[in-house]
Every structure is written in structure tokens, then in C-alpha cells.
Amino acid sequence: MGEGISDYTKFCVDLRRHMWMAGVEQELRRLIWQIAITGKYISAKIHESNRKLAGFKNIYGEDQLALDKSSDEVLKSQLQFSGFVRAYASEEQDQVVTIGKGNETYFVTADPLDGSSLVDTNLAIGTIIGIHNRSFFGKGRETMVAALYITYGPLITMVYSAGRGTHEFVLNREGEYVLSQEDIRLKDQGDIYSLGGIRKDWTPEHLRFVEKLEELGYKLRYSGGFVPDINQILIKNGGVFTYPALKKSPNGKLRLLFELQPMAFLIEAAGGLATDGKDPILDIPVTELGQRCPIYIGSRAEVDMAQRALEGQP
Numbered sequence: 001m002g003e004g005i006s007d008y009t010k011f012c013v014d015l016r017r018h019m020w021m022a023g024v025e026q027e028l029r030r031l032i033w034q035i036a037i038t039g040k041y042i043s044a045k046i047h048e049s050n051r052k053l054a055g056f057k058n059i060y061g062e063d064q065l066a067l068d069k070s071s072d073e074v075l076k077s078q079l080q081f082s083g084f085v086r087a088y089a090s091e092e093q094d095q096v097v098t099i100g101k102g103n104e105t106y107f108v109t110a111d112p113l114d115g116s117s118l119v120d121t122n123l124a125i126g127t128i129i130g131i132h133n134r135s136f137f138g139k140g141r142e143t144m145v146a147a148l149y150i151t152y153g154p155l156i157t158m159v160y161s162a163g164r165g166t167h168e169f170v171l172n173r174e175g176e177y178v179l180s181q182e183d184i185r186l187k188d189q190g191d192i193y194s195l196g197g198i199r200k201d202w203t204p205e206h207l208r209f210v211e212k213l214e215e216l217g218y219k220l221r222y223s224g225g226f227v228p229d230i231n232q233i234l235i236k237n238g239g240v241f242t243y244p245a246l247k248k249s250p251n252g253k254l255r256l257l258f259e260l261q262p263m264a265f266l267i268e269a270a271g272g273l274a275t276d277g278k279d280p281i282l283d284i285p286v287t288e289l290g291q292r293c294p295i296y297i298g299s300r301a302e303v304d305m306a307q308r309a310l311e312g313q314p
Helices: 007-011 015-021 026-048 066-080 116-121 204-215 226-235 256-269 300-310
Strands: 053-057 063-065 085-090 106-114 125-132 144-152 156-161 167-171 177-181 192-195 240-243 273-275 295-298
Touching (some): 015 177, 026 125, 026 156, 026 167, 066 116, 125 226, 125 256, 192 204, 226 256, 226 295, 240 300, 295 300
Parallel strands (some): 085 106
Antiparallel strands (some): 053 063, 106 125, 125 144, 167 177, 273 295
């Protein structure tokens, strides 16, 4: 019995088994698994992409690739027939889309293809998902029950949390997501940093924080994609990512609902912090879909250091 089966096959833990063993509620684990499978379809879209612009802009006035739109449609159509989702909010939509019958448990947010402008450079990009058990509007800490992201790079990986640790899975040759790292924990202090925005647009307080990192010998690691940069901090077990308030854009660039809340959920579950420089991201109420917010996210020491710098402390 079991002859010819490798140790890898016998002892690997797939996504569904992991969620069941972790005690994730049945409907939630089915939903997470379905979204993970949808990542395979999006990956296929990426590979067949002709890398050309669709010829129009998204609701925020940014160039929208055909790939963004098709990824959004794939996600929406898959969730529409899940039986678990009441409403869907996407960075590519200008309003919440009702896709259930009104009695489903979950509300799903998505950045269907974060970093899509990097496709033609062959850098990693990703999908960001937030799962809520009530309306999206309000504080993430009160509504979120799970979050995940999928990276499309040399490997397809998925990182998820349902509030009990943050875990990484890799899509193997057989098409299964298998456990790569369980209960990822960030060190209290890392040694890498990722910086968004242009230096000349930074506030003096933020510049002071960056100069402190440089003085301490931190290594700059920035791809221009939120998913790969956060993934690097998680997998390397420490560091900080920031897209700050800018002189002409006091709310920064990244969107609270679609990007920041899910990543904050994952980072906090790994023992890190995520703030706007003052308040935890998960305690900031969402009042509109396109709401933007500055972000300092990663190891505790760096996020605390940023807050002190923004307050004018040494």
C-alpha cells in the first residue's frame, strides 16, 4: 500500500485539507478554494495576453489593460454562481455588484490584477481579495473574516489568512495548491524596504523616516507592484512597504478597500503592523469605494519608526 508514492505526495498538505484542519468554517473554506481555482484561469489569461491596451481607462482615469477587465469578469462570473457571495466590489467597477439572491453570507472585494502595467516587463503581478461577512462600508476589523492574494510569477503562489495565521501555498504540477509555509511570522525588525511615490513629492516627515532606514543600512527592494513587494516582506519575514501621503496627494495612491485592508489583514495575522502613519488600517472606516489612504506596512519596528518620524520624534 502506497508503493511508488513519493514522500512529497504522501505528506504534502493541500489547501482544502489545510483549511479543514485549521477549523475554517465550511462555506468560507469553499469560497477561498473557489477563488484560488479562479487564479488558475486568470493565470491562463495572462499567458495568452497580447499585452496591448484595451483603449480606454478605468473609473479612476488610469489606463486599463484588456487583461484587467478580463480578470475582473472571470472573478465576477465565478463568484456569481458560488452560492456564498451576496455582493462583489472590484477596483474595475464603479459600484458594488449584487451577484447573489440576498441571503448569502459573504461580500468579496477584489483588485483583480494588481500591477498589470508590469506584464510587458515579465515581473510578478497578482490578485488581491478581501472577504467580509457584512457590508464593505465600515472598519475592516469589524467586517473582514479572510483575505488572500495570488502571485503570478515564476511560480503561482497563494497566501491566505482566515484569522488564524498567514499561510503560503504553491500551485504544483498536478494543479493543486500545496502548503509551502504555515503560520508565517514576521520578525520584529527586518532589513528591506519598498518605497512608493517620487522622492521630490515626499513630505519632510516621510523623508526623515526614509533617511533613517538608509542610515541603518536597509536594502531597497521595490518592483512597482504591491503584491510582489508585500509578498517579499512576508516570505523574507520582515521589512516595510510604504506608499505615503504626498505633497499633492495627501491620501496617497493605494485604495483602502481593495488593496490595503486585505494586505493589512494578512500582515497583522503574521504578527506585523499596517497603519496610515497614525491609525491601524483595519480601524479606518471605508466610506466610499475609491477611498485612498497612505500605508506603512510590515514589521513592527519599522512601522513604529515611521509613526515616530511622522510625529516629529527622533
